[in-house]
Amino acid sequence: MKLIIINGPNLNLLGKREPELYGSKTFEDFFSQLQFKFREVQLEYFQSNIEGELIDKLQEVGFSYDGIILNAAAYTHTSVGLGDAVKAIDSPVVEVHISNIASREPFRHESHISAGARGVIFGFGLQGYELAVRSFL
Ligand code: CA2
Numbered sequence: 001m002k003l004i005i006i007n008g009p010n011l012n013l014l015g016k017r018e019p020e021l022y023g024s025k026t027f028e029d030f031f032s033q034l035q036f037k038f039r040e041v042q043l044e045y046f047q048s049n050i051e052g053e054l055i056d057k058l059q060e061v062g063f064s065y066d067g068i069i070l071n072a073a074a075y076t077h078t079s080v081g082l083g084d085a086v087k088a089i090d091s092p093v094v095e096v097h098i099s100n101i102a103s104r105e106p107f108r109h110e111s112h113i114s115a116g117a118r119g120v121i122f123g124f125g126l127q128g129y130e131l132a133v134r135s136f137l
Helices: 027-037 051-061 073-077 078-090 127-136
Strands: 002-007 042-047 068-073 093-097 121-123
Touching: 002 051, 002 127, 027 042, 027 051, 027 068, 027 127, 051 078, 068 127, 121 127
Parallel strands: 002 042, 002 068, 068 093, 093 121
Antiparallel strands: none
């Protein structure tokens, strides 16, 4: 089983800024633990702050990987291009958000990703990524 976690803009700051909202663990530390926990899974990680790079990565992996776990961060709410890319690829996408986007500002209630996703997980902190991996198993 080959899976990839794709994180969007500013998620490289996890554990370094706003710990009350997004936790105090860096994604790199969390990801190492996740890889160890799911040793039977080929688990990769990609992060970019650039919309086009995220679309390029979806196209690169989206015809061969068994699943994609996507937290498009702020682009979730703005990017028609990312939404189109999710719909255009073959690999199933699980959309993840660390925070409970439904309890935040109204603009965070809209997602361009959800319609093309297999499912959506939000509000469970970093554990949401683990739940997404389990959903593919
Ligand atoms: O809850 C999520 O996972 C979000 O995708 C996070 C995005 C936000 O725009 C979405 O509405 C919900 C923001 C990611 C910013 O990450 C930071 C991490 C640490 C410090 C500052 C920002």
